[in-house]
Amino acid sequence: MKGAIIYFSGTGNTLNVVNLVVKEFGEKNIECDKIDISKDNTVSKDYDFYVFASVIHVYVFPEIFTNWLKKNAPIVDNKRCIVLSVQAAYIGYGGRQVTKMLSSKGYDVMVVRSIPMPNNYYFNSFFKETPEQRKKEMKEEAILEVRNIVNKFLKDEGYIEKQSYIITTISKAVYPIALRHFNKWARKKLTVDYTRCTKCKKCEKECPTNNIIFQENIKFKDKCISCLRCVHKCPVNAFLYNNKHFNQM
Ligand SMILES: Cc1cc2nc3c(=O)[nH]c(=O)nc-3n(C[C@H](O)[C@H](O)[C@H](O)COP(=O)(O)O)c2cc1C
The missing domain is CATH 3.40.50.360 (Flavodoxin domain)
Incomplete structure (x- = not known):
């Protein structure tokens, strides 16, 4: 089996x-x-x-x-x-x-x-x-x-x-509305502390929707689903939420 x-x-x-x-x-x-x-x-x-x-x-x-x-x-x-x-x-x-x-x-x-x-x-x-x-x-x-x-x-x-x-029915109706907010979430809420970022590009490689482009700096497209993988998995905790470092899980 x-x-x-x-x-x-x-x-x-x-x-x-x-x-x-x-x-x-x-x-x-x-x-x-x-x-x-x-x-x-x-x-x-x-x-x-x-x-x-x-x-x-x-x-x-x-x-x-x-x-x-x-x-x-x-x-x-x-x-x-x-x-x-x-x-x-x-x-x-x-x-x-x-x-x-x-x-x-x-x-x-x-x-x-x-x-x-x-x-x-x-x-x-x-x-x-x-x-x-x-x-x-x-x-x-x-x-x-x-x-x-x-x-x-x-x-x-x-x-x-x-x-x-x-609850499932309500949540299924609410999710698409939340998703519209999530799609812009990274652009609106996340920045990067470049004094910490080592440009390892882990965030770009791991993003499940390929929403991150890493050239000179990090750029977010509009496909974020707010899964938080980039924020929690960054090896040097370089992401800033509302300009503050986040306590990674
Ligand atoms: C955008 C978003 C929405 C969430 N909504 C809920 C929720 O409705 N109910 C809940 O119990 N947890 C919610 N959570 C918490 C996650 O489900 C929980 O932390 C989960 O263990 C994360 O699993 P993962 O590490 O596999 O992504 C939410 C997390 C995120 C990022």
Whole structure:
């Protein structure tokens, strides 16, 4: 048996969960390939099962992920799958958002779970950084939850979290409005501290929408999705938000 784990992670939390899934299946001698949707556009339809995982933005899966699924998730003949959403608060609504689409492509959605991980969006006093103690607890809880998910999946037991129809519907309507703001976000809010920047170009290489052009200086186009990868992953924390350095996750 071999599985494909198809994922989008802005800053690494979803990737951490994906790595836990790989490890958990691995301990049962089941191999999984990881497919990062920001790098790969093709995936075989011949895997025995599939895992779809993404960060939650504004209560739903970001468009970069849902569009990829619509376009690139292979049409299969009744293959079992797991849908995982990763967010800061306990509940995410990604499962409800994609279950119908995956079913129409031939997937049997066995598991839908949301897994809380540390908040990466804490620019204002409303959205707070997760306290260190809670970060540790979240990582421990994620290990147990992933173990549970894999065990239930292998026993062919359904494990579907209830997800609010109303909140999903509202969030799906709000997301495109938020995205218009996100598209200009980097241009409006981010600058670079060139006394720190080493011009390693990691931000340019890693940006999932190719929104960063690095020539003499950094330039942002208008395709930012506000995933915060550039800000959190910069090796020298060179980005400035409202002219101040940001406390990286
Ligand atoms: C633009 C944006 C919107 C977010 N919206 C939500 C949200 O609606 N609910 C929530 O719990 N967390 C939200 N978060 C927090 C992330 O979902 C959370 O930190 C997640 O673990 C990040 O995963 P990643 O590192 O794979 O990108 C948001 C983060 C960003 C950047």
